[in-house]
Amino acid sequence: MKAGLFIPCYVDQFYPQVAIATLQLLEKLGVEVVYPPNQTCCGQPMANSGFQHLTKGCDELFVKNFANLDYIICPSGSCTLHIKEHLHHDRHEATATAIRSNIYELTEFMTDILKVEKLDASFPHKVSMHQSCHGQRGLKISQMSELVAEPFSKPGKLLQMVKGIELVELSRPDECCGFGGSFCVFEEAVSAKMGKDRVADHINHGAEFITSADMSCLMHMEGILKRQKSKVQVKHIAEILNASL
Known part of the structure; x- marks a missing residue:
């Protein structure tokens, strides 16, 4: 292949x-x-x-x-x-x-x-997952919570294969972070407020790391975390799935 x-x-x-x-x-x-x-x-x-x-x-x-x-x-x-x-x-x-x-x-x-069922990876930390809008509503890599349908998450399924990881449940699992590409430039006040609300949900549930399949969303939230002097870090899902034992 x-x-x-x-x-x-x-x-x-x-x-x-x-x-x-x-x-x-x-x-x-x-x-x-x-x-x-x-x-x-x-x-x-x-x-x-x-x-x-x-x-x-x-x-x-x-x-x-x-x-x-x-x-x-x-x-x-x-x-x-x-x-x-x-x-x-x-x-x-x-x-x-x-x-x-x-x-x-x-x-x-x-x-x-690839139909991966097992990963040789370890990440012994409390991790919360941000589901990006493009991935969820465009690519359908996870189910939207407002639908009466069987829940699924392709990133979540892979994260569950990582040894030692503790996945943190959020109050609003599929809420937008407010980045939206050029939206964060044209509507910066709205974007910043959405980002702060999104970050607060992760922090309030005790996450040490926020992960996502979209680094752009994580970049937006990382800026907010750094301005708040938070110890919570962001890490792309590829970095966690690749984390060696």
């Missing part, structure tokens, strides 16, 4: 340890990973701001980088969803269509494609 590793630009620039953990985790699981070195932004920030028509260069580069791969894996629900729903190419639309079908968020890939 050959899979391309798509690393979002903000992860590459600010959280390279998440990219490294993702690579190491996939290799431990027997995946042959290819990393196209010329990859850059997928175009999501422009599209979210109403400039989808300006992402043609991003789309063409993405298709060039990730054509002819069995799968494409990304440690970010929002970037994955953007590619799934918005990637197009004027001259190579068939390739773009194949890519839209073959791209997976990391935990989605591990549960749906």
Whole structure:
């Protein structure tokens, strides 16, 4: 199995340890990973701001980088969803269509494609999970609490395989953190208040670490935690699933 590793630009620039953990985790699981070195932004920030028509260069580069791969894996629900729903190419639309079908968020890939049932990982800490809106409502990697349906969580299932971990239940398990990409710039007061409320739920339940499949949400909450001088830390789910015994 050959899979391309798509690393979002903000992860590459600010959280390279998440990219490294993702690579190491996939290799431990027997995946042959290819990393196209010329990859850059997928175009999501422009599209979210109403400039989808300006992402043609991003789309063409993405298709060039990730054509002819069995799968494409990304440690970010929002970037994955953007590619799934918005990637197009004027001259190579068939390739773009194949890519839209073959791209997976990391935990989605591990549960749906690799069907992981056991992990050699240990993280003896109290951990609460933030379920990002893109992952939950876009990619359907967990059930929405307002639906009368059987609950499930692909990230939660994987975290339960980690030795020593104590998963903390939240009062509002699928509430938005307020980041929302460009939303946190255009509506910074609303975004900050939503983030503070979200962080308080994690803190009030005794979490030592907050984890998520989206580093962008964690980045937003990390800024609030640091301003509050809190000892609670954020850690991408790939880092926890890759934590060696």
